[in-house]
Amino acid sequence: xxxxxxxxxxxxxxxxxxxxxxxxxxxxxxxxxxxxxxxxxxxxxxxxxxxxxxxxxxxxxxxxxxxxxxxxxxxxxxxxxxxxxxxxxxxxxxxxxxxxxxxxxxxxxxxxxxxxxxxxxxxxxxxxxxxxxxxxxxxxxxxxxxxxxxxxxxxxxxxxxxxxxxxxxxxxxxxxxxxxxxxxxxxxxxxxxxxxxxxxxxxxxxxxxxxxxxxxxxxxxxxxxxxxxxxxxxxxxxxxxxxxxxxxxxxxxxxxxxxxxxxxxxxxxxxxxxxxxxxxxxxxxxxxxxxxxxxxxxxxxxxxxxxxxxxxxxxxxxxxxxxxxxxxxxxxxxxxxxxxxxxxxxxxxxxxxxxxxxxxxxxxxxxxxxxxxxxxxxxxxxxxxxxxxx
Numbered sequence: 001x002x003x004x005x006x007x008x009x010x011x012x013x014x015x016x017x018x019x020x021x022x023x024x025x026x027x028x029x030x031x032x033x034x035x036x037x038x039x040x041x042x043x044x045x046x047x048x049x050x051x052x053x054x055x056x057x058x059x060x061x062x063x064x065x066x067x068x069x070x071x072x073x074x075x076x077x078x079x080x081x082x083x084x085x086x087x088x089x090x091x092x093x094x095x096x097x098x099x100x101x102x103x104x105x106x107x108x109x110x111x112x113x114x115x116x117x118x119x120x121x122x123x124x125x126x127x128x129x130x131x132x133x134x135x136x137x138x139x140x141x142x143x144x145x146x147x148x149x150x151x152x153x154x155x156x157x158x159x160x161x162x163x164x165x166x167x168x169x170x171x172x173x174x175x176x177x178x179x180x181x182x183x184x185x186x187x188x189x190x191x192x193x194x195x196x197x198x199x200x201x202x203x204x205x206x207x208x209x210x211x212x213x214x215x216x217x218x219x220x221x222x223x224x225x226x227x228x229x230x231x232x233x234x235x236x237x238x239x240x241x242x243x244x245x246x247x248x249x250x251x252x253x254x255x256x257x258x259x260x261x262x263x264x265x266x267x268x269x270x271x272x273x274x275x276x277x278x279x280x281x282x283x284x285x286x287x288x289x290x291x292x293x294x295x296x297x298x299x300x301x302x303x304x305x306x307x308x309x310x311x312x313x314x315x316x317x318x319x320x321x322x323x324x325x326x327x328x329x330x331x332x333x334x335x336x337x338x339x340x341x342x343x344x345x346x347x348x349x350x351x352x353x354x355x356x357x358x359x360x361x362x363x364x365x366x367x368x369x370x371x372x373x374x375x376x377x378x379x380x381x382x383x384x385x386x387x388x389x390x
Contacts, residue, residue, distance in 0.1 A: 003115055004105075004109070004115070007105060007115065007118070007119045007122075008102050008105065010123075011098065011101045011102055011105060011122055011123065011126055012098050012102070014123065014126055014127065014380070015094060015097055015098035015101060015126050015127075016094065016098065018126070018127050018380050018383050018384055019094045019097065019135055019136065019383070019387060020094075021384055021387050021388065022090050022093075022094065022132075022135065022136040022387040022390060023087050023090045023091060023094070024086075024087070024090075025086060025090055025136060025137075025138070025387075025390050026086055027084075027086060027138060028137065028138075028390065029137070029139065029270070030058075030062065030139040031137075031138045031139050032059070033058045033059045033060055033062040034057075034058050034059075034062070034071075034072070034075060034138075034139055035075050035078075035079070035084075035089070035138065036084070037059040037060070038056075038057075038058055038059045038072075038075070039059075040056035040057075040072075040076075041072060041075045041076040041079050042076075042079055043076075044076055044077070044080055046076065047073050047076055050069035050070075050072040050073055050076075051069040051181070052230075054066075054067050054230045054231060056072070057069060057071075057072045058072075064231065065231075065236045065330065066142075067184075067226075067227045067230050067231050068142050068181070068182055068183055068184075069181050070145065070146075070178055070181045070182040071141055071142040071145055071146075071182050071183065074092070074141055074145055075089075075141065078092060086138065089138045089141075090136070090138060092141070093134075093135050093136070093138065093140060093141055093144050094135065096141075096144040096145055096147075096148050097126070097131065097134075097135045097144050098126070099148055100125070100144060100147050100148055100151060101122045101123075101125055101126035102122070103148070103151035103152060103155060104121060104122040104125050104151065104343060104346070105118050105119065105121070105122035106118075106155055107151060107154060107155055107158070108121045108122065108308070108347060108350075110155065110158050110159070110162070111158075111196075111199075111200055111307075111308060111311070112308050112351075114354060116350070116353075116354045116357050117308065117347075117350045117351050117354040118350075119350075120349075120350040120353060120354075120372045120376070121343075121346045121347045121349075121350035121351075122346070123372075123376050124345075124346040124349055124350060124375065124376065124379065125342065125343055125346040127376055127379040127380040127383055128262075128265065128342060128346070128379050128383070129265040129268060129379055129382040129383045129386050130261050130262060130265050130268070130335050130338050130339075130342060131335075131338075131339060131342070131383070132268070132335070132383055132386040132387055132389075132390060133268075133270070133334070133335040133336040133390070134335075134336045134339040136386070136387045136390035137336075137390050140336055140339075142182060142183040143183060143185075143336050143339040143340075144339070145182050145183070146179050146180075146182035146183035146185060146186050147179075147339060147340055148179075149175050149176070149178045149179035149182060149186070150176070150179045150186050150189060150340070152175050153172045153173075153175040153176040153179060153189060154172075154189065154192060154193070154196070156168045156169070156171050156172035156175065157169060157172045157193055157196070158196065160172060161201055169212070169215075173215045173216060173219060176189055176216060176219060177219050177223070180219065180220070180223040181223065184227065184322060185319070185322045185323065185337075185340055187220055187223070187224070187322055188318055188319045188321060188322060188340075189216065189220075190213055190216040190217055190220060191318050192315065192318060192319065193213065193216065194213065195311060195314055195315065195318065196311070197209065199303070199307045199308075199310060199311045200307060200311075234327055235327045235328040235329070236328060236329050236330045237328050237329070237330050238328060239328055240274070240276060240325060240328060240332060241276040241277070241278060246276060246277065246278050247325060247328060249277040249278070249279070249280060249282065249285045250274075250275065250276050250277045250325070250332060251324050251325035251326070251332065252277070252284075252285055252288045252289070253275065253277045253282065253284035253285050253288055254288075254324075254332055254333045255288040255291065255292070256284065256287055256288060256291070257272070257333060258320070258333070258337075258338060258341075259291075261335065261338060262338065262342060262345045265379075265382060266382070268335060268386055268389075269335075270389075272331075272332070272333045272334065274331070274332045274333075275332075295313060295317075299313065299314070306351060306355075308347055308351045309347070309348050309351045309352065311344075311347065312343075312344040312345070312346075312347030312348040312351065313344060313348060314344070315341070315343060315344035315347065316341045316342075316343075316344030316345055316348075317341075317344075319340045319341045319343070319344065320337070320338075320341040323337035349375070350372070353368045353371060353372045354368070356368035357369060357372075
């Protein structure tokens with residue numbers, strides 16, 4: 001059996017084992033509004049209405065905040081198959097998360113050709129405790145489903161360049177469109193494609209690049225127009241703190257907490273307190289500014305020495321933009337917001353360990369494998385205990 005096949009089978013088995021204790025979870029929080037009290041999902045004939053009538057996507061005021069017709073469609077299909085048996089809803093989230101881990105393995109392997117980096121990046125993603133809100137909570141469906149199409153679209157784009165297949169790019173654009181109508185966080189995909197080209201594809205004429213990116217840009221503009229038209233607004237709420245300045249500082253101060261959740265996910269929470277920052281002299285704002293300046297100043301240095309680490313760093317910050325409250329949301333911070341950006345963190349961690357694994361000293365190489373395995377096991381144990389909360 002090929003190494004890649006073994007890796008994929010391991011990922012699928014690991015995700016099933018780690019999240020198996022989430023399958024008995026009940027409907028909680030927003031599940032009541034997306035599923036239990038939403039009469040529109042009870043008939044498959046209502047699926048077209050999800051695209052033209054936001055009120056059918058969720059019950060009550062929640063319908064005014066989100067426009068995710070593909071996610072609503074998935075709930076309608078689940079209702080048709082499972083009625084109110086939560087096992088089926090959780091099972092779909094679990095399967096999608098497993099497929100996302102497999103897609104990440106495939107993507108990193110396409111970028112690096114290194115099995116160690118590919119395998120452990122996908123393992124870290126699969127078992128990281130911060131993913132539990134997106135996977136173990138039924139209403140996290142939009143996150144796991146949009147990422148499924150998002151990763152698929154990126155892989156098709158990369159394959160279209162490597163294999164010179166124009167049809168792959170057409171499918172990539174179509175699948176990206178589905179991702180957009182699943183969850184708005186998908187809007188970053190064109191920037192990620194530019195990021196890929198800069199890091200891995202080499203030089204090309206400006207005209208060729210514009211032609212290649214144009215369909216993705218047009219689809220993005222079309223989606224943003226439709227979303228604004230359907231919801232009759234752009235933001236979910238007013239500026240945090242009352243002004244764009246306090247909104248910016250408050251959103252900026254969240255960054256250290258996101259990094260803490262990725263590096264040390266010991267304490268997790270469904271509802272994080274929203275702390276308003278009114279001054280740039282606030283320690284949280286200053287530390288975030290210092291961190292950003294340090295990171296971006298180091299990018300040229302990192303880019304020359306490890307393309308995958310540079311790619312992972314920029315992936316994290318770019319994909320975090322839609323939930324950074326540039327356009328105000330009703331939450332300053334949430335674990336589900338990290339489902340896509342955490343991929344950058346997992347790439348970085350796996351790539352750093354791979355550097356040690358390639359050491360000519362066998363003890364260092366073995367230590368890298370042991371450390372990677374230890375991290376994965378500790379993440380998995382924490383994830384399984386966190387599933388119980390959901």
